Amino acid sequence: MPFFIYDSSFLLLIPAFILAVWAQFKVRSTYRKYVKIRSVQGITGAQAAKYILNQNGIHDVDVEPVSGELSDHYDPRKRVVRLSEKNYHGNSLAALTIAAHEVGHVIQHQNGYVPLQLRHSILPVTNFASWSAFPLFLIGFFMNSPLLINLGIIFFAAVVIFHFVTLPVEFNASSRAIKQLENNGMLVAQEVSGAKKVLNAAALTYVAAAAMALLQLIRLIILSRD
Numbered sequence: 307m308p309f310f311i312y313d314s315s316f317l318l319l320i321p322a323f324i325l326a327v328w329a330q331f332k333v334r335s336t337y338r339k340y341v342k343i344r345s346v347q348g349i350t351g352a353q354a355a356k357y358i359l360n361q362n363g364i365h366d367v368d369v370e371p372v373s374g375e376l377s378d379h380y381d382p383r384k385r386v387v388r389l390s391e392k393n394y395h396g397n398s399l400a401a402l403t404i405a406a407h408e409v410g411h412v413i414q415h416q417n418g419y420v421p422l423q424l425r426h427s428i429l430p431v432t433n434f435a436s437w438s439a440f441p442l443f444l445i446g447f448f449m450n451s452p453l454l455i456n457l458g459i460i461f462f463a464a465v466v467i468f469h470f471v472t473l474p475v476e477f478n479a480s481s482r483a484i485k486q487l488e489n490n491g492m493l494v495a496q497e498v499s500g501a502k503k504v505l506n507a508a509a510l511t512y513v514a515a516a517a518m519a520l521l522q523l524i525r526l527i528i529l530s531r532d
Contacts, residue, residue, distance in 0.1 A: 315528045322518035329507075329514040336507035337376060340400035341392060346494045351393040351405035358409045358486045359387075367412050369405075371395070378404050380411040382426065387412060403501040406487050407508070410479030413486075421474045432468040435461035443526055455530045459523070466523050469516040476512050480505040 349357075355369045368386045371394035372378075378389050387408045393401040414422040439461035446454025484501060487493040493501060 315525045318521045318525050318528075319518065322514065322521045326511075326514040326518055329510040333376070333507040333511050336503055337400050340403070340500055340504050341396065341398045343399045343500065345397055345399045345402045345492070346497060347402075347492055348397050349402060349492055350395055350397045351389050351401035352395065354402050354487070354492055355387050355389065355405040355409050357492075358406060358490060359412065361486075361490055362413055362416070364412060364416055369394075376404075378408050380408045380415075382411075382415050399497055399500050400504050402487065402492060403483060403504045404508075406483035406492075407479050407505060409486065410482035411475075413482055414475065414479060419475070419478065421471055421478070425468065425471045425475055428464065428468055428471070431464055435464040439465060443530075447529065452530075459526050459530060462519075462523055462526060466516075466519045469512070469519045472512055473516055476509055480509060 352369050352371075359365070359367055359369070366385055370386055370388055371391045372388040374390055375392065376390060378387075378393055380387050387405075389401075389405055389408065392398075393404050411422070413419075439458050441458075442454050442461060443458025446452070446456075446458060483505065484493075484498065487501065488498065
């Protein structure tokens, strides 16, 4: 949620905002480039996901299509990998790479990867904090209530922690994806660079979100001391 009190501290957010816009442009332009490039092996995203799951002895996770573009995700509660239809049915390099990334999260879950467990454990708190932090701060700011201001800052700090815990989770899933694709012969040597570009572009969006959250937290602290 944006916070629209304007003063000089608002300038803190400009670099993160620029990075966020650039990240969104980069991920979409990179995806749209590589979704047009057929993988050498001609494997669809769904086939790749199912094969990697089987190769890792994971037989209780389904793979299914979902509407939308770049709507791919792993749902640990329902134990299902959902791939956007272009990636589920498509045999592009982008489809292959994104499918492997989502299965990377499944492998993390299966192996008890600590940052993923931490992210799951703080998710309920983060969901509550994300919608309550700014209203609490805003009410406290205009009512001159240090208690509400500090509560807002504490709640938003939980959101910042969530964003920074997400970074190693996403980078690790991408690393696992490349390894799985190479080890299982789904990528040839000349495709590795393109696959990494798809993953790096996606990772940039998480970096931008973390930067924006951190600078927003710093701004709240500055405003609370004015």
